[in-house]
Amino acid sequence: MTMMRKTITIPDAMESWIKARIESGLYVNDSEYMRDLIRRDQERHAGEEQLRGLIAEGLESGMSNARAADIKKRVEDRLKADGRL
Template identity: 55%
Template sequence: MPTIRKTITLNDTQDAWIKRQIARGAFTNDSEYIRDLVRRDQEGQAKLAGLKQAIAEGLESGVSEKSLDAIWGEAEARAETAGA
């Protein structure tokens, strides 16, 4: 994958933070740290989009005729199945 060089401006506190992350061995250089932040942001945005979609589907589905206990029981059963 081709790379693109970017120039960013940080304040002293932000630069010191990145340097500490590199010094503790979490990253090998500034670019690796920034790429990690971008990847985590992309993952977070994807999860957020999924949650928003689920909320929209829930709202569109209308009011359920089931009791709260029945809904909770179904959710627990799905969680057990998913964990198995």
């Protein structure tokens, strides 16, 4: 993997925060901390995109004639089958 060097400017308060995170032992250095933040942002963005897709799919599917209790049961059954419940 190719690594690129980036230069950023941050306020003193943010620098202190980063140093405290490193001193706590959670990160080895500034770069590791920044990479972790970027990875988390990427994961959040991917989750948001997935949610937008699911919302669009739901809106496009139209209205249901099923009762709320029936829908809840189908969801529970599917989650149990997937091992998520």
